[in-house]
Amino acid sequence: MTTTERPLDQAYEFDRGIAVRRRAGGEYAADLDPGWRIGGGLNGGYVLAVVGNAVRHRLAGEGHPDPLAVGVHFLSPARPGPATVRTRLLRAGGRHATVAATLSQPDDGEADRVSVLATYGDLARADGEVRTTHPEPQLPPLRDCLPGSAAPTGLKQAAPLLDRLGTRLDPACLGWARGEPSNRGVMQGWFRFADDRPPDPISLLLVVDALPPTTMDLGMPGWAPTLELTVHVRAAPAPGWLKVRHLTRNLAGGYFEEDCDVWDAAGRLVAQSRQLALQPR
Amino acid sequence: MTTTERPLDQAYEFDRGIAVRRRAGGEYAADLDPGWRIGGGLNGGYVLAVVGNAVRHRLAGEGHPDPLAVGVHFLSPARPGPATVRTRLLRAGGRHATVAATLSQPDDGEADRVSVLATYGDLARADGEVRTTHPEPQLPPLRDCLPGSAAPTGLKQAAPLLDRLGTRLDPACLGWARGEPSNRGVMQGWFRFADDRPPDPISLLLVVDALPPTTMDLGMPGWAPTLELTVHVRAAPAPGWLKVRHLTRNLAGGYFEEDCDVWDAAGRLVAQSRQLALQPR
Numbered sequence: 273m274t275t276t277e278r279p280l281d282q283a284y285e286f287d288r289g290i291a292v293r294r295r296a297g298g299e300y301a302a303d304l305d306p307g308w309r310i311g312g313g314l315n316g317g318y319v320l321a322v323v324g325n326a327v328r329h330r331l332a333g334e335g336h337p338d339p340l341a342v343g344v345h346f347l348s349p350a351r352p353g354p355a356t357v358r359t360r361l362l363r364a365g366g367r368h369a370t371v372a373a374t375l376s377q378p379d380d381g382e383a384d385r386v387s388v389l390a391t392y393g394d395l396a397r398a399d400g401e402v403r404t405t406h407p408e409p410q411l412p413p414l415r416d417c418l419p420g421s422a423a424p425t426g427l428k429q430a431a432p433l434l435d436r437l438g439t440r441l442d443p444a445c446l447g448w449a450r451g452e453p454s455n456r457g458v459m460q461g462w463f464r465f466a467d468d469r470p471p472d473p474i475s476l477l478l479v480v481d482a483l484p485p486t487t488m489d490l491g492m493p494g495w496a497p498t499l500e501l502t503v504h505v506r507a508a509p510a511p512g513w514l515k516v517r518h519l520t521r522n523l524a525g526g527y528f529e530e531d532c533d534v535w536d537a538a539g540r541l542v543a544q545s546r547q548l549a550l551q552p553r
Numbered sequence: 554m555t556t557t558e559r560p561l562d563q564a565y566e567f568d569r570g571i572a573v574r575r576r577a578g579g580e581y582a583a584d585l586d587p588g589w590r591i592g593g594g595l596n597g598g599y600v601l602a603v604v605g606n607a608v609r610h611r612l613a614g615e616g617h618p619d620p621l622a623v624g625v626h627f628l629s630p631a632r633p634g635p636a637t638v639r640t641r642l643l644r645a646g647g648r649h650a651t652v653a654a655t656l657s658q659p660d661d662g663e664a665d666r667v668s669v670l671a672t673y674g675d676l677a678r679a680d681g682e683v684r685t686t687h688p689e690p691q692l693p694p695l696r697d698c699l700p701g702s703a704a705p706t707g708l709k710q711a712a713p714l715l716d717r718l719g720t721r722l723d724p725a726c727l728g729w730a731r732g733e734p735s736n737r738g739v740m741q742g743w744f745r746f747a748d749d750r751p752p753d754p755i756s757l758l759l760v761v762d763a764l765p766p767t768t769m770d771l772g773m774p775g776w777a778p779t780l781e782l783t784v785h786v787r788a789a790p791a792p793g794w795l796k797v798r799h800l801t802r803n804l805a806g807g808y809f810e811e812d813c814d815v816w817d818a819a820g821r822l823v824a825q826s827r828q829l830a831l832q833p834r
Contacts, residue, residue, distance in 0.1 A: 404804075405802050
């Protein structure tokens, strides 16, 4: 039994938060959890993980347990409460399956929150050679990094997800908090779930969107709404702390890209993502 | 009148190749052009540009003429001949519109070739500050780079698109042709269309997929099928030659990512893309 075939363990906050119940015709019911709130909306990576979990259920028993390439376009802000995920199988058979999915919520009728295209496969079968030239991020030791749970009370009330993430941020990326951003466009740190839920491929859909935006390190505080996010999961992560590094290299015309790399405790590059977001006003 | 509002000029091969005819209900007819063939299929960037053009037509008059973030999952190999693009508007109003689209072809019934999610906007309105830290690629002068049209006759018969691209490849990336790949995972060069069609946002959907795969520079000749490709168009390109750089930093378990950056003649980073592809066998 591989990690990803293990029955969902609802002992963990993340698994309770992404749980889905099957309805007819490729439709799944979810209940978006207010604990993953950040400001007025829900964390985009959390919403994507709910959809990713519905896609995993849709493909159960087909030999494609793992997200390989998942792209999401954000249409309107998701809110805590009931949601429906509609899935449509676009391709099956062979090594990969592709599913289109939308998540919608009741909202003056019904409103789509996100639209997703997802190609799944089996990372346990991805056992070829590994040639990685991308350098692993250099992070200060855990004891020198700052937990999100240590944020001021006001911020924690606006962002209850800080208590669910065991993130420890590199202080070199937090100069903005005292008005001295590094202007490198970097945000990096260590990641684990606060309740020690082990990392797996589905959880990486959240991990790549769990740190503060790089625009803070560019001296632009405030919310940076994501238009589009694509995640490539490249390997099932080993247990333990993850290293997460976000980098922006082109802020232009009111938009910026944010690349994220996630490394596991075994030193393997397990996920790469890129998003296009709006520069904070 | 901005560049992207100009009526389609069918004087150019690319514009004839991506032309669509409107049917009812958000449906468009296209005729995929054998001139963009590479091996047994059609170039993925060309197929994406056909879909991108249909989306542009779907949004005509709505104030969202330009692709900003476009993700495509490849479902089956597209072939020259008739095709249907079905578009569905997911979000309109405000600064952005999002459309879902599929391209299908008659094939023992009908088969989907690609599925696309596309967020469009107006690059003419994206006039904020530009802060780019990503370095512009250093390319040898044009006269020292190699045109695809100089490829051996056998290769050109298998890849007629080589005659339509004015690509000039950096010889440092072509060591594989004599059994001496650089193993850097880089493929870069200059790009223009052979018939001097000026670059615009839609054409960048092709440009990011027009060079040989980076796996050749890693000593792995052969076809590298793309699973997923996401393109961010960051600015309308200035007239003139484009610089295109592809880089792979993680080949692992039979998959590799390929990042592409496109710079225009004015030294601006105009597009960023990433694809996940299968390592050649």
